[in-house]
Amino acid sequence: MVFFSVVIPLFNKANHIENTIKSILNQTFTDYEIIVINDGSTDNGEALTRGFNDGRIQIYSQNNLGVSTARNLGIEKSKGKLIAFMDADDFWFPNHLQELANLYYDFPDCGIYCSRYKIRISKNHFQTTLFNGIEQSFRGIAADYFFSNRPFRITWTSSLAIPKQILEKIGGFTPEVTNGQDLELWTKIGIKYPVALTNKTTAIYNNNIPNSLAKNHLNSMQLMDFEQFRLSEKDNPSLKSFLDLYRLEYGLHYCIFGNKEKANFYLKDVDQKNSSLAVRLLLKMPAVFLRFFLRLKNALKRIGFDFSIYH
Structure with missing residues (x-):
């Protein structure tokens, strides 16, 4: 061995x-x-x-x-x-x-x-x-x-x-x-x-090449089932906050390409205290603006400036 x-x-x-x-x-x-x-x-x-x-x-x-x-x-x-x-x-x-x-x-x-x-x-x-x-x-x-x-x-x-x-x-x-x-x-x-x-x-x-978020690719993705962690989340606020971060990320990505149904599927279970003001504002914007901000974020990343709106 x-x-x-x-x-x-x-x-x-x-x-x-x-x-x-x-x-x-x-x-x-x-x-x-x-x-x-x-x-x-x-x-x-x-x-x-x-x-x-x-x-x-x-x-x-x-x-x-x-x-x-x-x-x-x-x-x-x-x-x-x-x-x-x-x-x-x-x-x-x-x-x-x-x-x-x-x-x-x-x-x-x-x-x-x-x-x-x-x-x-x-x-x-x-x-x-x-x-x-x-x-x-x-x-x-x-x-x-x-x-x-x-x-x-x-x-x-x-x-x-x-x-x-x-x-x-x-x-x-x-x-x-x-x-x-x-x-x-x-x-x-x-x-x-x-x-x-x-x-x-x-x-x-x-991580110098931004992940592909093409619409067809995004909508064909199979994401993990958050339901499997439901009982554990109830007893562990840190776990709940951590998983809500990814519910928000997935929900926003679906909003970017106008898939409100899938976005709401993930966003409905987010505790609002785990959602930043920046994310809540973005979720209210039209998809065309979200796609512009995504392109801007990726352009900034290519010159060495990266950030996250989830924290």
């Missing part, structure tokens, strides 16, 4: 996959395997991966079934004690796996182990992540995970590791969910288990 299994879903990331794998192979902690799941790519990303000729790299192929199914296959094929996830266009500093291993040794009963990370929002601009109520120097178990999981998320996919037995017990990613599948799984685990966090920044999240 290896200590870490690094699971990478690969779909048309030929421009990034080599740098991503190099950052894994440069780790100071070397007891790991790399499992790449080619999710029906049409570029040469798999060929580039095979070019490393490293015995720790395993490659499996499937039809384009989506990132959830790809990650679940990686978990199934893994032999590691901990599963570390890596997206095919992200980057680890050499200390990443060592820091997560140290965290596991010091706090062995947690459900998720997380490192700090930076976000690349444009070619030469980065954001430093901050978490409610947690100092930059803090290392340990988050006292209130859902409260602290904003304005940035403690659990970002490429900065965390989870014991394989917990993933098997929870059931992995929901294949039918095509957007927010990681958010759903981390929420399930965060309700049942403690979450530990390092004070070291060990990864870069490449």
